[in-house]
Amino acid sequence: MTHVKKPDIFFYQSLGELFYAVAASDNIVKVEEYSVLLKMVLEEWKIYENTNEFYNEAPGYQIEFVFKWFDYEHMDAQDCFKNFCDYARANSKLFTKDIIKLILKTTESIASAFASKNKSELIMLGKLQILLKELSSNNE
Numbered sequence: 001m002t003h004v005k006k007p008d009i010f011f012y013q014s015l016g017e018l019f020y021a022v023a024a025s026d027n028i029v030k031v032e033e034y035s036v037l038l039k040m041v042l043e044e045w046k047i048y049e050n051t052n053e054f055y056n057e058a059p060g061y062q063i064e065f066v067f068k069w070f071d072y073e074h075m076d077a078q079d080c081f082k083n084f085c086d087y088a089r090a091n092s093k094l095f096t097k098d099i100i101k102l103i104l105k106t107t108e109s110i111a112s113a114f115a116s117k118n119k120s121e122l123i124m125l126g127k128l129q130i131l132l133k134e135l136s137s138n139n140e
Helices: 009-023 031-043 059-073 077-090 097-112 119-138
Strands: none
Touching: 009 031, 009 059, 009 077, 009 097, 009 119, 031 059, 031 097, 077 119, 097 119
16 A cells, blocks of 8 residues: 655745746736636635644645746746646656546636636636646556
8 A cells, every 4th residue: 555645835925836837827917817726726626734733734725826926926837837847757656536626627717707708718627637748647
């Protein structure tokens, strides 16, 4: 039986960076994209929170904090996406099948939040799917 290491704070911060990258791939984060992120954090990512953790260490807080900070700083979406990819490859064991499904669900929801997916979002989502398939096959 393989022991899966519990994701640390950097894992959730990295997810915030990825979700920001998807939302900002067209150079603007729309209110609807941020609203979808918050909904996903509250409804979906909440299951990964340990009630014994302090608020500032909770996964949802870390995801939201990084997303908002990067939006405030107008970080480059492509750089953020590359940073996430580098982190994911270096920590591939953290990306279980359930986590991968939730990442895909969250990124699809963000990209679809405003009208429909645009070209830059589709390209980034395609690259993300390739990366996550790579991680999944590495973990088998």
